[in-house]
Amino acid sequence: MDQANNQNKKISKNTPFINDRIRFPKVRLIDSEGEQLGIFDTLEAKRMAKEEQLDLVLISDKSDPPVCRIIDYGKYKFSQEKKAKEARKKQQNITIKEVKMRYNIESHDYNVRLSQASRFLQSGDKVKTTITFKGREIQHVDLALDLLKRMALDLEEVAELQQSPSKEGRSVTMVLSPKK
Known part of the structure; x- marks a missing residue:
């Protein structure tokens, strides 16, 4: 008995209600061409479907x-x-790419990170820019915020600021998304 009930439960979850599984007294019926026929008794609707050799x-x-x-x-x-x-x-998968750097980055290294971020943005990905601190460097949060603002300005042609620079523990992060 339990096995039969388990099989019925599996069937009812996966398959929609068709033909004999429809247990309503009356239904609104639409024919195969898409025209509304009206409200019928379920048994009558099943009989009509069977006459046309189709399913209800x-x-x-x-x-x-x-x-x-x-x-x-x-x-x-x-x-x-x-x-x-x-x-x-048609679903578009947007991934978040991360660009990491330090607050006292050299100009050449900054340009490399800038071009990486630009490439990520142009390919349709979001960019999370992270500046991390070690030890006493945490005192220079203002320099990191300035650097992130500068990066946002340098990338304003291809990106828009989604999340402004914010301090999270021993790092400062900012999220940029591609312009539409």
Whole structure:
């Protein structure tokens, strides 16, 4: 008995309500062409679907009465999967790249970090710029803030400031995002 219940639970979670699994007394029916036929008794709707050799599929159980459609379930499932795949393709993955430096960085090294950040921004990634302190260097937070402000000004053509420079423990960070 328990095994049969477990199988029913697996089926009910993964598959939508089709044909005999629809347990509502009345449903709003849409035919295979997309025209609304009206409100029917569920048994009558199942009979109509069987006559057309198609499936009765529950589209929305949130409305009153629930909406069912007479369609070929295999084609419907395929189109839903195809739409989901297209949506995943169109999603844009934005990653955060990090550029680390010290507050007393030399000008050549600063230019290297600047070009790295610019390259990251132009490829569509966000850039987190971090300046770390060791020992007593923590006294020079103002120099680090000035350096980050300078970097934001140098990159203002390709980036916009998303998170202004802020102190976090023994470091100061700033986040830049690419301009639209």
